[in-house]
Amino acid sequence: MWRLRDKYAIAGVGYTAFSARSSVTVRDLALEACGGAMADAGLMPADIDGVVSFHFNDSVPAMAVATGLGLPGARYAIDYQAGGNAANLIVQTAAMAIEAGLATNILCYRAMNGRSGFRLGGGRELAAHGVTQYTAPYGWISYPQAMAMWCRRHMIEYGTTSEQLGAVAVTCRRNAALNDRAMQRQPITLDDHQASRMIVEPFHLLDICLETDGACAVLVTSAERARDLARTPVYIMGAAYGGGPNQGDDLFDAMRWPDHSHNYARYIADDLWASAGIGPDDVDVAEIYDCFTYSVIMQLEGLGFCAPGEGGAFVQAGRIDRDGALPVNTHGGLLSEAYIHGLNHVVEAVEQLRGQAGARQVDGAEIALTTAGAMTCGGAMVLRN
Amino acid sequence: MTAYGKPVPAPDADSAPYWQGCREHRLLIQKCGACGAVRFPPASLCPDCGSAAHDWIAASGRGRVYSWIVVTYPVPKDIYAGDVPYVVALVELDEGVRLPTNIVECDPHDLMADMPVEVVFDDVDDTLTLPKFRPLPD
Incomplete structure (x- = not known):
């Protein structure tokens, strides 16, 4: 279990504009976001000695950022071959590396030309190797198609409805309307959700996240150093990463997953809350990984905000609205702000805890949850100011 | 191929x-x-x-539909445009394992949870046969 409660902090955040066509290289996006996080913390390249990222071979590796920023000597530069499941794990990894004495100030980033360049939802090669040989030949190829299978099972088990999925989409869009950097800001109604094109049943278009060119970065350092830097430190209270048995041979694969009506969140909940020393009721704002509407419902259940099967009713009752008991995805999430693979959720949590979220600020936010992952594996953090 | x-x-x-x-x-x-x-x-x-x-x-070739999706937007578009809508299901065989497959000989909107199905072998060309499933007759 995470034993570093409050010992490490996020001291800076950075991001690029979020668009459908950046017209710059992924390297430049990464450098802009990382440079922004460094400057936000009041640090210089000479102060940075570590870089951590994750990608699907659709980005530039950490060493490219170390080189591009002119770091005098990166002592820790590493990449995870991973998807959104690693968006919190990279922050945990940075704290672990500092704890081990490998570095002192570490930049964590995710950068991608996810719309104009390599599109994650695009498809696969005709020759299906490994576990893909059992899926792709049946036309089961994209991540929306993968996650729809889980969502259907939840509907079978618990009677979850498309209208309940829609409540998540409407909430995220309402929050995005208050966010200058959000890609989709025009309000939508539940009727709009229901009328949106069916992509893969049970998912309509508005159940599916955006595709984005952009980058986000955060600067991780010790709590002690963070207190001497420019911004209010945001402390990492608790953290957990993992999943259950049979997590699969890749992110798509869940053939041997025991029960598709729950995901990784159930398996990390105890460690997460114990490491933070708080429980779900103590969370003021929750930035929950929303690659699809449905994943929010499953994580709310898995992390104990409601019982298994009650997530649909939970989101439908308005509890996740900005003025509800648990404001969720105050930036608009992957569904309406941008798809920076979950690192934008961490950036938003930091801005909320600093009181710098402007029109979308949740009054008095002191404790935030961030999550990253949707299927068999993922991670989460509890942050505080 | x-x-x-x-x-x-x-x-x-x-x-x-x-x-x-x-x-x-x-x-x-x-x-x-x-x-x-x-x-x-x-x-x-x-x-x-x-x-x-x-x-x-x-295996017996018999099982039940554990979960399913109906693909209505083809991905990749050029490959599956002529096939939508089609059903991908996880079928749980009577032996206890689940495998991905297509459900054929069935209107996509007639699918039901736990629907009994049986294997039907699709010889797609001279080298490849894909096991697919169809509803088991009453």
């Missing part, structure tokens, strides 16, 4: 007997020689006990 134009399995050391069985219209799954657990997908070691000993057994 070029004529078929869709993703095709690349058999490997673990899966070759499975795909060869499909060519012969037999649905073969592995049964551990040590603990007796059946498994899918094929693997060299039993995920339950770690034993390498195993037999290939012929």
Whole structure:
């Protein structure tokens, strides 16, 4: 279990504009976001000695950022071959590396030309190797198609409805309307959700996240150093990463997953809350990984905000609205702000805890949850100011 | 392969007997020689006990629909445009393992949870047979 409660902090955040066509290289996006996080913390390249990222071979590796920023000597530069499941794990990894004495100030980033360049939802090669040989030949190829299978099972088990999925989409869009950097800001109604094109049943278009060119970065350092830097430190209270048995041979694969009506969140909940020393009721704002509407419902259940099967009713009752008991995805999430693979959720949590979220600020936010992952594996953090 | 134009399995050391069985219209799954657990997908070691000993057994070919999706927007578009809507399902065989497949000979909107289904072998070309499933007659 995470034993570093409050010992490490996020001291800076950075991001690029979020668009459908950046017209710059992924390297430049990464450098802009990382440079922004460094400057936000009041640090210089000479102060940075570590870089951590994750990608699907659709980005530039950490060493490219170390080189591009002119770091005098990166002592820790590493990449995870991973998807959104690693968006919190990279922050945990940075704290672990500092704890081990490998570095002192570490930049964590995710950068991608996810719309104009390599599109994650695009498809696969005709020759299906490994576990893909059992899926792709049946036309089961994209991540929306993968996650729809889980969502259907939840509907079978618990009677979850498309209208309940829609409540998540409407909430995220309402929050995005208050966010200058959000890609989709025009309000939508539940009727709009229901009328949106069916992509893969049970998912309509508005159940599916955006595709984005952009980058986000955060600067991780010790709590002690963070207190001497420019911004209010945001402390990492608790953290957990993992999943259950049979997590699969890749992110798509869940053939041997025991029960598709729950995901990784159930398996990390105890460690997460114990490491933070708080429980779900103590969370003021929750930035929950929303690659699809449905994943929010499953994580709310898995992390104990409601019982298994009650997530649909939970989101439908308005509890996740900005003025509800648990404001969720105050930036608009992957569904309406941008798809920076979950690192934008961490950036938003930091801005909320600093009181710098402007029109979308949740009054008095002191404790935030961030999550990253949707299927068999993922991670989460509890942050505080 | 070029004529078929869709993703095709690349058999490997673990899966070759499975795909060869499909060519012969037999649905073969592995049964551990040590603990007796059946498994899918094929693997060299039993995920339950770690034993390498195993037999290939012929599954009954009957099972139930565990979950399913209806693909209405084709991905990749050029490959599947002519096939939508189509159903991808996880079928739980009577032997206890789940496998991905297509449900055929059934209107996509007639699918139901736990619907009984049986295997039907689709000889898509001279080298590949895909096991698919259809509703079991009443």
